[in-house]
Amino acid sequence: MLESILRDQCQLDPTRPVLAGISGGPDSLCLLDVLRAAGYPVIVAHFNHKLRPEADLESASVSGRARTLGLPFVTDSADVRAYAGANSLSLEEAARTLRYRFLFAAARREGAQAVAVGHTADDQVETVLMHFLRGAGLAGLKGMETLTLLPVFDPEIPIIRPLLTLWRADTEDWCRAHGLEPHFDATNADQTYFRNRLRHTLIPELEKYNPRFKESLLRTASALQGDFAVLQDVLDKAWTEAVSGTGAGWVAFDASKLAQLSTGLRRNLIRRAGEMLRPDSRDFGFDALERAAGFVEKPGGKQVDFVNGLYLFAESGKIYLAEYEADLPSAQFPQVSVQFPVNSKQCDLGNGWALTIEHQPLDTVHCPLYTDNWSAWLDADLTGDRLTVRPRRAGDRFTPLGMESGSVKLSDFFVNVKLPRRARAGWPLICAGEEIAWAPGFRIAHRFRVTEKTKRVLHLEIKRLP
Template identity: 25%
Template sequence: MDDTKKRIHKYIEKHDLIRSDDKLLVAVSGGPDSFALLHFLWSANLVPKEAIAVAHLNHHLRENAEKEQLAVQTFCEERDIPFFIEEVDVKKRAEKLQKGIEETARIVRYDFFEKVMAENNINKLVLAHHADDQIETILMRLVRGSSSIGWSGIQPKREVRGGYAIRPFLPITKAEIIEYATKHALPYEIDESNTSQEYTRNRYRTQLLPFLSKENPAVYEHFKRFSEETSEDFQFLEELASNLLKKNLIQNGKQSTLLLSDFKNEANPLQRRAIHLLLMYLYNDDGRVITVNHIYQIIQMIQSENPSSSIDLPKKLTVIRSYNELHFQFGERHAPPEFYHQLELNDRIELDNKASIRLKLKSSVVQTNGLNGMLLDAEDITLPLIVRNRVNGDRMTMKGQAGSKKLKDIFIDAKIPRQERDNLPVITDYTGKILWVPGVKKSAYDREFSRSKKQYIIRYTRNIGGNESMHNDIQKVLISEDELQEKIRELGRELTAEYEGRNPLVVGVLKGATPFMTDLLKRIDTYLEMDFMDVSSYGNGTVSSGEVKIIKDLNASVEGRDVLIIEDIIDSGRTLSYLVDLIKYRKAKSVKLVTLLDKPAGRNVAIEADYVGFVVPNEFVVGYGLDYAERYRNLPYIGILKPEIYSE
């Protein structure tokens, strides 16, 4: 075996490109590279000969396209190799897709290859890229400003639909391929377009490569090592970046939101890698759209002291910084609609966001307890009231303060995202006095209930499906109902294996764990017993008080039992630490803890769960058993509560 073949075999083995039970589809254009690849695979006995098939796409772009097609077809027929062909007028397809010729040709090639693979149960697509292609690609990407693994050039293996695309010729040069093809008298055709200086790759091939080879004949080996080492480095970083995104990325319909509270404290290389990974996801792995400048622009937004900024990226992707959140969304940016309404007594208006505002006269039959609105003394204001967008120069008279304050500053203090401010209703009286910005701030005109004064009531109702809804108090859906149930099924399988034949005592921590426990126990397929404890350290606040109280103790004895504690969330950890120590003190045989959510950033004591559903960011989360002041437990998902709800 000569040196060229040895290096190819060694490369195939190193990167696990071909196994004996693989089925191969060799892409053969008719040029020396792909003909040499086909001949090598046919004679190398890496797989049985009947496991090799050939695909040829006639682009109708070159004068000798018919000769190439005939040469490949004849070669295959002489050796009884399955031959698949498709003819596409790439110029017409490019016009239809409104893309360049090269990009369109690549799209139709891979569509054809993947279709053949799927129809014939083939798992490997074999391509003839070589060491010259590798150097050209790395240089082109560096000059263009690609980032991340793009610097590493062509990868030996990558996923395609139905299998993998592999490139076993990457360790050998074009000259070695020509020598191989000549030695074996292969009937290849030369692509006349390869010498045209019109194409970027050809300029690199004819001008840069000869210079580099002359400077150092070992340049091919150096670029090969550079590609392999940087690939390994990037893959390691991308694993870390992927885990970072999982902890801090929220998918909400068409919008992706990156939570910055923890993310911005990570090392810069990890931030850059995570942003690149996110952009690759958003652009459906089309790395050609992404440049280094895009990533650095986003990093600059994250690290800037300016809490509100935005940039526009290719294909109408907008990135908006809003305090500790970074929003990514495709589509045109539209100016917010202007609105202006007059509100007379007993009138009700509905805004574009489905919220409604009503003005009524206070009376003995009007309910004011828990009022979602405000009371006004009639003597202080002039009707009709006005509901409108904000305007430049708006100021509000504040409770307990002398003078007034700019509405802009009020929004900044309340951390209202800039893109949302123009959509908020500003309620004034007819003389222009600002009375209220619902959900943000009430003015000094807000009054306590009075039996002696004539008063008006403004009610503001946020609607979903026409009814006032707690869903409107949720800033973001963090974990969907489907995601919850999928995770519960997974935990159920693990706990079934853990407790098979042990008849554990399962202890639910009231009240928050009840929905989670109810669904989880349906998925644990073994005998068990249930009991409940109510242990609390919160009260009506959002921060743990530190004082642990037993409100309801267990009915059953834990002595000698395997105990599984089910909790909704581990935050500070005080409650669970106390409970675990208590059960151990009562001589349980074993104590394990399963929690739906884990919030490590809130931890004050050293405790870790044995089973964790989701790790959540340091936000106030509610739903699916979790509450704020006993509300929101019945939400079917986990959501982040709007700060204005618990800061009022």
């Protein structure tokens, strides 16, 4: 059975090496023996966590075992306690991060096709129960998979867990039957650790209600893995339809398409986007996902915090999930960097935008006035021949249509009309001399409006070029 798991579920190539994470315990020694018996080239890898006095002895034992079998051996160590303290992690999480970082780096360096670890059915039960107690969704309740990628460690080399159908007692029996002498980690009995409390206290208590509790939970995890695979197919289709763009530190959704989806699909799409942006985050939490899904439905504010330095905001028909420090795209906006005169019928405004200019006698104007923010009809005698286009300047003030006296800071005006911050510095302003005559996309200046005294009209329009 294990050979078929290695071949069919782990999808291993018998001609390429497998890097096996070997601690020296019964599970990992069983794994090593199984891989060798199946004929796979094995690289033995051991990470010394330096957490116990016997850690160096165990490392030497694994090294000796590899040498006896004639197998290549790679090893490393780190101060897990210091790393945990510096990164505000539990010892368990810090040890996992450093161990996997070493294993995948070694696999990449040695040309291994996969990283193999010795997780058993007991580990699966404990993992699923931990996720359940934390309030995880389907992604957590399905538990560990036999073959999967961990992009935060390596985007291409998979991790395989061929022993997930064996119980811990089975690996111990295997070691006895094959004359293997494993080490037993004394900290596995230390109930300071959450997993050990589940193993030694909670699970035995649950077995009083169902003597086959572990088997039942294992079957549930297996069933949920099938459900999760179906959901991924649905998500793939929804992702293709709803995502309008991605970049370094951001994902953009089509707001209308995202809003049409069920709350559950929205949650899962946002989770997937979050996993892309924060691949080292193992759980985003139901509350954060529900808050994000609600924002999509009714984006009442400018933005909403998500988790881990990510936030959502709505803009120009899109919903962005982004890092606060992300360099968000501005290609959808007209942008200029210098001042230049308007001396032709069409001016380039960058990013595929253009300004067109046309002089007309008043009696030929048949277009509605002031209804299209991307078109402007100005009094040509007031603008004269001194029109220029420029970006904003420090101290700019503007008198928008309807304000008969006084002016406002242009910076405040941009905030009030919700022009995205990143578009403000290069936003094109149409000026008559030193005075702003039109803020395209928003308002013309009150003084340059067409009135009953107007004799000639200047028609300006900004549009995307085909």
